[in-house]
Amino acid sequence: MEITMLPEVCISHIISLTSPRDACRSSLVSSRFRSAVNSDVVWSKFLPHDYHQVLSNSALASSMNSLSKKQLYFHLYHHPVLVDNGKMSFAIDKESGKKCYMISSRRLPIVCESTATYWLRKSLQAESRFSEVAELTYVSWLSLKGRIETNILSPKTTYAAYFVYKLKESSSAFMERQVELGVYFEGEEKAHGASEREVFLFPSRDQLELCRDREDGWMEVEMGEFFNYGGEEHGVVVFSLMHIHNDTCRLGLIVEGVELRPKAGT
Structure with missing residues (x-):
């Protein structure tokens, strides 16, 4: 037949x-x-098996009930949905349907000389998916660190973390000094599996695979990757950015957040 x-x-x-x-x-x-x-x-x-639970935290949950499952699939690929009271966004990978999250700057603890003085919370409604972003106004060193529990991610998947940002004309100091990026499981900072690298936030020919322009008008740099086993082997993944050189003042860095996406082919 x-x-x-x-x-x-x-x-x-x-x-x-x-x-x-x-x-x-x-x-x-x-x-x-x-x-x-x-x-x-x-x-x-x-679609992710728990998408109902994920979308229940979204203000748009009820409006998506009228969509077919195919329409919902492509909507979640093209239009990330805000969850966790607007502090995170949820989307799916077009090729695999696996889960993608972006953690907004509001959920990224930023440490410097004086966070209240040197970081400005501002709205970029026409440019950002979030209600506000963080702009660095004047600082000589900074440390940014975030975390996510792996049990909300797709299992048996290699993920990469991407720092999503913009640079103003006044941010030339980031062209002169590299930032230190790291991705690791909590408690394994010094372990063999820790992913660490140093890159310039200004894209260069040597780093096009790591640092590049995005279709949404922002820039991103790959911070590192990790494998999420899923099941009972869940943990907490930490991603960090450090820029500690006291000889030069930094300004003009605008942070939207950190995005976690499946690596191609996983």
Whole structure:
């Protein structure tokens, strides 16, 4: 029997065992396949299993009930949803459907000479997904550190953490000195698995794979990566940025947050 002769629900079930990319390609086979691909049976499999719980913390949760599972999938890819009282955003990876989070600057403890004096909280509604960002106005050293519990991430996945920021014309000091970036599990700062690197926040030819422009108008630098086993092996991942050189004043750095996304192919 040819697969096209199977009941549509069977075709949907088979397609749901593939991937979002393969499902979209399958829709080109015939109108019968296209109808099967568009069914909730397929896209329910591709969405994170706990997406209902994640979206329950969003102000837009009720408005998404009218969307089909396919519409919801692509909405969550194109339009990150604010959760945790607007301090985090949630999205999914287009290729895999795995979970992506961005932690806003409001949840990133920033240490310097005087946080209240040298960091300005401001609104960039036309540019940022969050209600406010943090702008460095004048400081000679700084340390930024955040954390996330791995049990809210997709299991059996390699994640990378990305520092998301902008630089004003007055931020030339970040061109002269590198920042120290680190990603590690809490309690394993000195362990073999700790991921550490030094980079310039200004993109250069040598660091295009780490530091680059984003489609949303911001810049990002890869801080490091880690593997999330999931299950009972959950823990807390810490990501940090340090810039401690007292000989030069720093200003003009605008921080949106830190984004955690699955690495390609995981």
